[in-house]
Amino acid sequence: MSVQDVIAARVVPHIPPGAVVNLGIGIPTLVADHLPEHAAHLQTENGLLGVGPTPLPGEADPDLVHAGKKPVTARPGASFFASSDSFGMIRGGHVEVAVLGALQIDARGRIANWSVPGKPVLGVGGAMDLLVGARTVVVATTHTAKDGSPKIVEECSYPLTAQRAVDVVVTELATFRVRDGGLVLVDLAEGVTVDEVRARTAAPFRVEVPEAVDA
Amino acid sequence: MTPSSLTERGAPVLDPAAAAARIPDGATVMVGGFGLVGAPLTLIDALLTATATRDLTIVSNNLGEPGRGLGKLLLEGRVRKAVGSYFTSNPDVVAAYQEGRLEIDLVPQGTLAEAIRAGGAGIGGFYTRTGWGTDLGEGREERVIRGEPHLYQESLRADVALVRARAADALGNLVYAKTARNFNPDMATAADLVIAEVDEIVPVGALDPEEIVTPHLFVDALVLSGGAR
Numbered sequence: 001m002s003v004q005d006v007i008a009a010r011v012v013p014h015i016p017p018g019a020v021v022n023l024g025i026g027i028p029t030l031v032a033d034h035l036p037e038h039a040a041h042l043q044t045e046n047g048l049l050g051v052g053p054t055p056l057p058g059e060a061d062p063d064l065v066h067a068g069k070k071p072v073t074a075r076p077g078a079s080f081f082a083s084s085d086s087f088g089m090i091r092g093g094h095v096e097v098a099v100l101g102a103l104q105i106d107a108r109g110r111i112a113n114w115s116v117p118g119k120p121v122l123g124v125g126g127a128m129d130l131l132v133g134a135r136t137v138v139v140a141t142t143h144t145a146k147d148g149s150p151k152i153v154e155e156c157s158y159p160l161t162a163q164r165a166v167d168v169v170v171t172e173l174a175t176f177r178v179r180d181g182g183l184v185l186v187d188l189a190e191g192v193t194v195d196e197v198r199a200r201t202a203a204p205f206r207v208e209v210p211e212a213v214d215a
Numbered sequence: 216m217t218p219s220s221l222t223e224r225g226a227p228v229l230d231p232a233a234a235a236a237r238i239p240d241g242a243t244v245m246v247g248g249f250g251l252v253g254a255p256l257t258l259i260d261a262l263l264t265a266t267a268t269r270d271l272t273i274v275s276n277n278l279g280e281p282g283r284g285l286g287k288l289l290l291e292g293r294v295r296k297a298v299g300s301y302f303t304s305n306p307d308v309v310a311a312y313q314e315g316r317l318e319i320d321l322v323p324q325g326t327l328a329e330a331i332r333a334g335g336a337g338i339g340g341f342y343t344r345t346g347w348g349t350d351l352g353e354g355r356e357e358r359v360i361r362g363e364p365h366l367y368q369e370s371l372r373a374d375v376a377l378v379r380a381r382a383a384d385a386l387g388n389l390v391y392a393k394t395a396r397n398f399n400p401d402m403a404t405a406a407d408l409v410i411a412e413v414d415e416i417v418p419v420g421a422l423d424p425e426e427i428v429t430p431h432l433f434v435d436a437l438v439l440s441g442g443a444r
Contacts, residue, residue, distance in 0.1 A: 045324065046249045047394050062252065062444040063381075063395040069250045080393055082400040082428075083249075083276075084332035087325030091345060115350070120312055122319060123303035124351065129325030132344040163348035 003142060006172045009034045010189070011099055011140050014168050019096040020049070020089075022130055025068040027140045028099035038075075043095055045086050045126040050078025067126065090126065091133040098134030100127065100166070102141045104156040107203035109165030109178030111139060112158035121159075131162040143171035143200055150202035152176075152183070173197055176205060184208050225419070226387030226411075228437045231261035234410050237436075238268050238375050241295075245331065245376040245402040246275040246285060250304070253395030254284045255379040255412035256443040263287055272296040274331070274373055276324065276398055278308045289317065298371070300324035321351065326368050328401055333370035335404025335433075340369040376406035379440070380429065383413045384420070387434030388427045396428065403433045412438045 001009070008030035015021055015031070021040045023029050032042060032051070042051035044066040051066055052073035060071035074080075089095055102111040114128070115121045131137060144150055152169070169176040174197045175187035183205035185197060194207055235258060238244060248254025259279075262268060269292065276299050279286030286305050288294055296318040302308040311317035322330065323345045333341055342365035346352045356367035378399040380389040389411055391399060403409050411434050 044394075046252075047397050061393065063392040065249070065252050065394055067249075069252065074393065080391070080396055082332075082396055083324070083328035083398045084401045087328050091325055091343065120309060121350065122309055122312060122321060123301040124321055124323050125301040126324040128323040128345045128349065128351070132347075133325075159350045161349065162345075 003172050004030055005034070006189070007140050007142065007170060010170050010172070010175065011138055014136075014138050014170070015040050015097055020094065021097045021099065022090065022095050022134065024098070024100040024127070024130070026101040027142075028101055029066070029068060031099055031140065043086070043089065044072070045083075045090060045130070047081050047083060047086050048072070048074060048078060049081070049089075050075040052078070087126070087129050090129050093133060093135055095130075095134045097136045097138060098130040099138045099140050100130060102139045102151065102169075103158050105139060105141070105152045105166070105169055105203075106156045107154050107183060108181050109169070109183060110156065110160050110163060111166055112156040113161050115159045117158060127161050131166075132164055136168070137164075137166040138168040138170060139166050140170050143173045143197075150200055153202045154204075173200065182206065225385035226383070226431065226434050226437050228416065228439070229410070231257050231438050231441070232265035234258060234436060234438045235261035235266045235268070237408060237410070238262060238266070238271075240268055241270040242268070242374040243272040243274065245373040245406055246273055247376070247378040247397065247399035247402050248275065248277075248284070249394065249397040250277050251280060251284045251444070253379050253391070253397045253399055254279065255377045255440075256284055257441040258377045258410060258412050258438060259284055259288060260441070260443075263291060263293070269293045270295045272298065274298045274371060274402075276327065277301050278305055281305055281307050292316070296320065298322060298327070300327050323351065327371075328398060330368055330371040331398065331401040331405045334372040335401065338370050340367055342367055371405065373402075373406040375408045375410065376402040378403045378409065378411050380411050380413045382415045382417055382422070383411055383434070383437050384417050384422050384431075386419050387411065387431035387437060388422055389413070389429035389434060390422060390426055391428055400429050403429045408436075409434050410436045410438060412440045414440050414442070
């Protein structure tokens, strides 16, 4: 299993059975492959509640895509709606869980995921709406950037997507909850130690993993 | 007036070139679609090939894809300004912006959709939490509502909306195709002239009233699609 799939699988326990869930582009999209059949109603902001599996080769419908513009199917019970209705669902608190990617996460659990300094700021999509509107926000991201630098940092150097903190941060190494304005380590991937997480994290965090030995 | 005479006065069916000719230089044009999905590609092509219309302000989630849809219009130098939420997927847009050939007004996707909806519903503006405390919120009017900071957003209207639907009846009632619906029904309410590109035009009465998404009073003219997706 790829690192991305490992992360996606680790998100699944944070999705209540039957929840309405919006999956962002990238690793969050992969969560669908790890959800048990019909465990959640997937909403995509381009106007579909009830996203089904990827169609078989040759069976893609050009009028049926998710927010990443890739072909999808619609499950029985699905509905289509206009963009304003879709974001009414999102901002209005009717989507229970949003799973989003992140470029950086700060010590308070706020994220940056839409813009990189030094490049023209020409895309935001639905990230800001999902972050303010979803009842619970789960971040699914690699623990470090491609160059090995920590993504979980004291202060984001990239522009924030919202002032609202996320609720859960899931990486291939660990899971953090955001509580009382700070990060709390609540789960370690198999074989990973607290020290290893600390070495690859540039923000302070409390440790509440029952079996972990805090060196 | 009897119902039958009412239904005889349908939305005019224009050929694509005649429809495109109704868009003047410097117009603000809403164009439906999410990328190319649900974009009125026949109308965009007609604007490109049958007119020399320029200095357009395009309100659309994206500016097409490289060399496709609105991306073609950009490459021909017809677009002065783009209002939308996600342009990074088309490198031509990034290049045009960096070379000063294109102005861009970046709006979060939900704020864009609601600004269009509000514009069509006679609402001057609204407050949203989206974007507060971010770079996109800088310099904007703020207001605390139920204890939470909100940003003011003025609604959007356009001179012309080009929308894409699956089918129309002869009056101009519209039904859409799956996720090709996206911004189209919102835009169909928010412009002085609304032109809908459709795959087929069916007789009045052939569409189930329960299924009509855009009632005909919003639609000024119909164009038959060349079928491009």
